[in-house]
Amino acid sequence: MKEIILMKHMTKVPDAIKVMVVLFLTMALSAPLAFGKDAIPKMDKHQSKGVACASCHKTMPFTRTDDATCMGCHGSYAQLAEKTAKLEDLKAGVQNPHKSHIGEARCTLCHKNHAPSVLHCNDCHKPKFDMKVP
Numbered sequence: 001m002k003e004i005i006l007m008k009h010m011t012k013v014p015d016a017i018k019v020m021v022v023l024f025l026t027m028a029l030s031a032p033l034a035f036g037k038d039a040i041p042k043m044d045k046h047q048s049k050g051v052a053c054a055s056c057h058k059t060m061p062f063t064r065t066d067d068a069t070c071m072g073c074h075g076s077y078a079q080l081a082e083k084t085a086k087l088e089d090l091k092a093g094v095q096n097p098h099k100s101h102i103g104e105a106r107c108t109l110c111h112k113n114h115a116p117s118v119l120h121c122n123d124c125h126k127p128k129f130d131m132k133v134p
Contacts, residue, residue, distance in 0.1 A: 045113050045134065046113060051073075056069050056070075064108075065108075067104075067106060067107050070107040070111075071107075077098060077104045080098040081096055081098040081099040083098075084096050084097060084098045084099075085099075087131065093129075094129065094131065095121070095129075097110065097119070097121065097131065097133075100121070105120065110133050111133065111134065117133040117134060118133060119131050119133050
């Protein structure tokens with residue numbers, strides 16, 4: 001009997017509004033598909049190697065990782081400088097990015113797993129360095 005009384009006091013939602021709500025929800029849920037893969041955060045750098053999001057993002061909801069998380073897999077800053085030593089060609093004006101005058105820079109200054117990576121050095125240096133950043 002209580003349910004029937006409640007039903008009498010409810011206002012009727014016009015069908016046009018119901019249709020508009022359904023259309024809005026359909027568009028919102030399919031937006032990443034409609035606008036292409038660039039609308040979705042880029043996660044393929046690690047995902048393609050079988051590394052799950054939770055391997056780096058330890059908390060829920062996911063938060064930004066710190067350098068210690070990166071170095072847990074990729075090694076210390078000194079180890080990275082050794083691994084990338086072959087990039088250095090001082091005669092050609094190319095500095096090892098992991099052996100820089102700015103010291104141990106935050107990994108995400110250059111490496112962006114959810115966006116295109118950048119060479120932070122080029123923010124100040126002219127002419128710009130021509131170096132691909134993974």
